[in-house]
Amino acid sequence: xxxxxxxxxxxxxxxxxxxxxxxxxxxxxxxxxxxxxxxxxxxxxxxxxxxxxxxxxxxxxxxxxxxxxxxxxxxxxxxxxxxxxxxxxxxxxxxxxxxxxxxxxxxxxxxxxxxxxxxxxxxxxxxxxxxxxxxxxxxxxxxxxxxxxxxxxxxxxxxxxxxxxxxxxxxxxxxxxxxxxxxxxxxxxxxxxxxxxxxxxxxx
Numbered sequence: 077x078x079x080x081x082x083x084x085x086x087x088x089x090x091x092x093x094x095x096x097x098x099x100x101x102x103x104x105x106x107x108x109x110x111x112x113x114x115x116x117x118x119x120x121x122x123x124x125x126x127x128x129x130x131x132x133x134x135x136x137x138x139x140x141x142x143x144x145x146x147x148x149x150x151x152x153x154x155x156x157x158x159x160x161x162x163x164x165x166x167x168x169x170x171x172x173x174x175x176x177x178x179x180x181x182x183x184x185x186x187x188x189x190x191x192x193x194x195x196x197x198x199x200x201x202x203x204x205x206x207x208x209x210x211x212x213x214x215x216x217x218x219x220x221x222x223x224x225x226x227x228x229x230x231x232x233x234x235x236x237x238x239x240x241x242x243x244x245x246x247x248x249x250x251x252x253x254x255x256x257x258x259x260x261x262x263x264x265x266x267x268x269x270x271x272x273x274x275x276x277x278x279x280x
Contacts, residue, residue: 077116081106085119117142137172137238145170148245153260154252158187162252166245174241175229181244182226185219188255199223215254218247 086102100121108115120138148166150159165180186199192211194202200223207216225244228234236244 077107078110079105080108080115116140139172148249150249150252151257151260153256155187155191155256158184158191158252161187162245162248169238169241169245172238174238175233175235177241178225178229178236178244181241181248182222182229184248185222185226185251188251189219192255212254215251218251221247 082103082105084101085104103120103122105118105120106115107118118138118140147163147170150162152159154162161180161184165177165184168174168180169177182199186202189199189202189206192206193209194205196202196205200220203211203216203219203223206219207213222244225236225241229236
């Protein structure tokens with residue numbers, strides 16, 4: 077991605093403000109993809125530029141405003157309730173509500189545990205139960221990550237950074253790939269091979 081244009085949108089010269097109330101200067105940036113040339117517009121909050129150059133500024137937050145980012149979605153092979161919870165969490169993530177997103181992603185993981193047959197009361201115990209049944213360690217680790225982030229978000233009022241929440245979403249996507257998508261794909265391929273074999277025998 078290449079930065080094509082940039083302009084300060086707040087505070088402006090006509091606003092009679094030195095900096096924003098939270099000490100940030102807000103810029104609008106136009107980015108284009110070097111490969112497909114599609115454009116995106118983002119707002120970025122930077123620390124007060126009075127004593128530093130734009131290139132050296134510390135970025136506080138960044139948000140895509142056009143085109144509106146689409147929510148993350150899991151494969152149709154994943155149970156509907158898990159997909160719904162995951163997508164709702166992604167909508168919160170896109171809106172910049174990272175505490176709510178953390179809680180939502182945790183809820184998606186808890187539903188995965190239930191769907192996989194876990195019966196224990198707490199999410200920690202549910203994950204441990206599945207681990208004892210042979211759940212892959214990378215999936216177990218991803219589930220615990222979501223559990224901790226969700227607990228911190230709702231019980232300790234901790235808001236994780238955008239990239240941390242995005243990474244958590246990717247971990248859940250990878251877990252869903254292992255638990256649901258790969259088995260479904262293998263089943264479809266096995267069915268296709270069986271159908272091909274039976275068709276060949278019938279033709280003879």
